[in-house]
Amino acid sequence: MDVDSISSVSGMKNATYAILIAVLSAVLAIAGYRYIDSRSNTEASSQGQLVNLNNKPNTSLYAAAYPDFVRASASVTPAVVHINTVFTGRAGGGNSLYDLFGIPQNSGQVRGSGSGVLISKDGYIVTNNHVIENATAIEVSLQDKRVFKAELVGRDPSTDLALLKVDASNLPVVALGNSDSVQVGEWVLAVGYPWSLNTTVTAGIVSAKGRSIGILNRPSQNMYGDANQLSGTNTAIESFIQTDAAINQGNSGGALVNARGQLIGINAAIASQTGSYAGYGFAIPVNLMQKVVSDFRKYGEVRRGYLGVSFPAPAVEDQILRQRGIDPAAVRGVYVLGLQPGSGAADAGLKEGDIIQSINGVKVTSSAELSERIARHNPGDKVQLTFVRDGRKLNAKVELKGEEASSLADSATAEKGLQARLGATFAPVPDNVKQRYGLRSGVYVTEVQNGGFFDMAGIPKGTIITNINGVAVNSLVDMSKAIGVSRGRTVQLNGITPDGTSFVFSFPLGA
Numbered sequence: 001m002d003v004d005s006i007s008s009v010s011g012m013k014n015a016t017y018a019i020l021i022a023v024l025s026a027v028l029a030i031a032g033y034r035y036i037d038s039r040s041n042t043e044a045s046s047q048g049q050l051v052n053l054n055n056k057p058n059t060s061l062y063a064a065a066y067p068d069f070v071r072a073s074a075s076v077t078p079a080v081v082h083i084n085t086v087f088t089g090r091a092g093g094g095n096s097l098y099d100l101f102g103i104p105q106n107s108g109q110v111r112g113s114g115s116g117v118l119i120s121k122d123g124y125i126v127t128n129n130h131v132i133e134n135a136t137a138i139e140v141s142l143q144d145k146r147v148f149k150a151e152l153v154g155r156d157p158s159t160d161l162a163l164l165k166v167d168a169s170n171l172p173v174v175a176l177g178n179s180d181s182v183q184v185g186e187w188v189l190a191v192g193y194p195w196s197l198n199t200t201v202t203a204g205i206v207s208a209k210g211r212s213i214g215i216l217n218r219p220s221q222n223m224y225g226d227a228n229q230l231s232g233t234n235t236a237i238e239s240f241i242q243t244d245a246a247i248n249q250g251n252s253g254g255a256l257v258n259a260r261g262q263l264i265g266i267n268a269a270i271a272s273q274t275g276s277y278a279g280y281g282f283a284i285p286v287n288l289m290q291k292v293v294s295d296f297r298k299y300g301e302v303r304r305g306y307l308g309v310s311f312p313a314p315a316v317e318d319q320i321l322r323q324r325g326i327d328p329a330a331v332r333g334v335y336v337l338g339l340q341p342g343s344g345a346a347d348a349g350l351k352e353g354d355i356i357q358s359i360n361g362v363k364v365t366s367s368a369e370l371s372e373r374i375a376r377h378n379p380g381d382k383v384q385l386t387f388v389r390d391g392r393k394l395n396a397k398v399e400l401k402g403e404e405a406s407s408l409a410d411s412a413t414a415e416k417g418l419q420a421r422l423g424a425t426f427a428p429v430p431d432n433v434k435q436r437y438g439l440r441s442g443v444y445v446t447e448v449q450n451g452g453f454f455d456m457a458g459i460p461k462g463t464i465i466t467n468i469n470g471v472a473v474n475s476l477v478d479m480s481k482a483i484g485v486s487r488g489r490t491v492q493l494n495g496i497t498p499d500g501t502s503f504v505f506s507f508p509l510g511a
Helices: 003-046 061-063 069-077 095-100 288-301 314-323 367-375 412-420 433-436 453-457 476-484
Strands: 078-087 110-116 124-127 137-141 146-154 159-166 185-194 200-211 240-243 257-258 261-270 279-287 357-358 384-391 392-399 423-429 443-448 463-470 490-496 502-508
Touching: 069 078, 069 185, 069 200, 078 124, 110 185, 110 261, 124 288, 137 159, 159 288, 185 261, 200 367, 240 261, 261 288, 279 288, 279 384, 288 367, 314 367, 314 453, 357 367, 412 423, 412 476, 443 453, 443 476, 463 476
Parallel strands: none
Antiparallel strands: 078 110, 078 137, 110 124, 124 159, 137 146, 146 159, 185 200, 185 257, 200 240, 240 279, 257 261, 261 279, 357 384, 384 392, 423 443, 443 463, 463 490, 490 502
């Protein structure tokens, strides 16, 4: 073999070795890359990140973490309506803030607006009572620009709900969900017409349930101010769904829906120092709404059953329990502060000091939850209660009674019981004192019992109570009557403190 042949063979071998080395290097590089990428993928997954080499999201994980807001919004917005109202009289709808600060109020027609939710194809619309209260004309605009005149079917200040009807058919509706199954941390959408803009959708989560904020009995508090804020209602059933979805003026009566586009609440209030969105909104649970709407359609009014128990106001509950030698942390339920004679609870054998833990097998942990559960029932309904007495768990079947049977009687016994319940004694305000403060009515708080309700609530001796539930009072008899005619289980006191400051204070009588 000549030199050229040997060189050729040697060159071929070198080329082959080079190719093999190149292939081997490529294989090792690819293997190393995949190993490193696999490690990165594992580490990212352990940190809660969604990683996919094909840039295609894992459908099930993606849906759980990020609901389809587009689909939910599209299904709901056509059925959320804009409500425009006309009022005759003073601007501000008689809001006490205008009176308190002396802001001039114009007479004549005043316009307001809010939102509403279509719940039936034949034109039934749910909104807030404070959106339409005292309105002389109500107009409803749909997203598709159709406009209808609306008739009021019924309204309920106790829940701040109202039902309207328009003459139309085949209207879009919002599917109803189940507010009992709503979970804290769940994604929700608020849909309405804030600031009279077109349909607006905001997203957030459920930040709390069963919230009682006393707002239905305090017209000067932070309601939406849709040109007709709540007047001085004398009752309240509050067990709000709290959300951080942005809600503003005009959202009143709009929809709070879950990520599936199902209605879980009617937006009713915001917590704000400015009157605009500042973090929290509150919605009336849809399950309570359905009971109220059903009564409106059947009777034109709400027929509500009452249990006949009273419980501490949330603001002073812990103090009252401690005063009685009870550790608030040991109370797993709702503490019964008193019973109304002849009520269903009294007839069933409940006593002061009992702790109600469940209604029809559903656990209740607050007075707000208890009130809402009872408010879903009618007079004559029977409910099964589980309660604790002296460390023993007991059961009772209670027949709920109507409002009339649950009212306090105008009698000396009721008046004496009222003083004992409030922990204070009262006397008429002399005429010269009325003239000094420019009052037409008033009852002096002459003594405050140490550890009693007034003491715990910070209402001092010398306070003048001018109105109870919007009714002027001049004697203990007047006070008993004013509470006795209350269309619900909450009392609102208006008056003047000893230093001349006006105040409004609300507390629950019970369920």
